[in-house]
Amino acid sequence: MIRKQIRIHYIPLKTYASMKVGASSEPVQEYDVASGEFYPDRTLVPLVLTPIIGYTDPNTNSDVPNAAPQLTNGHWYRLDNLSGGKCDSSTEITSGSKYIIDTTVGSATYGRITIKENVQPGNPVTYVFRATFSSPKGDVVMKEISWQARTKSVEILPVLVLDNASETRYNPWEDSDMFTINP
Secondary structure (H helix, E strand, O other): OOOOOOOOOOOEEEEEEEEEOOOOOOOOEEOOOOOEEEEEEEEEEEEEEEEEEEEEEEEOOOEEEEHHHHEEEEEEEEEEOOOOOOOOOOOEEEEOOOEEEOOOOOOOOOOOOEEOOOOOOOEEEEEEEEEEEEOOOOOOOEEEEEEEEEEEEEOOOOOOHHHHHHEOOOOOOOOOOOOOOOO
């Protein structure tokens, strides 16, 4: 009796990741040196980052653009010039007054972070998201996405204001040749 063995060749999933920035979130803040104000002020208009992880299955030619419900063990990290550049417990972000993180496993927005913190000029902050992706076929992949927030210093030029009206009538035959404008 002749036996033949049949093997099924399974091609692993191709995963991809990106970061979606909220519509009202400006990527670069401006810091006015003279007044000490930030624009936009992230304590009032927070920065919202949503990690987007998807995959393509080459075996079935299907595409899943949002695999957030299949993510687990998600963690956010905050790296700047003073943190040493390592993603560990000392740089991990937890939900609180400055940060709100969606940690609901199975949620379509799993990992979304709302940041209510201004970034100081000259000290850019990189936010790093790490999570474990588990596919329906049993593949387990560690995914990492980063996004950098920075601030530039600006100086607002002084505005010249005159004490006269912005428009006046001038009669060259009857009015004086010179008139005074006081800034």
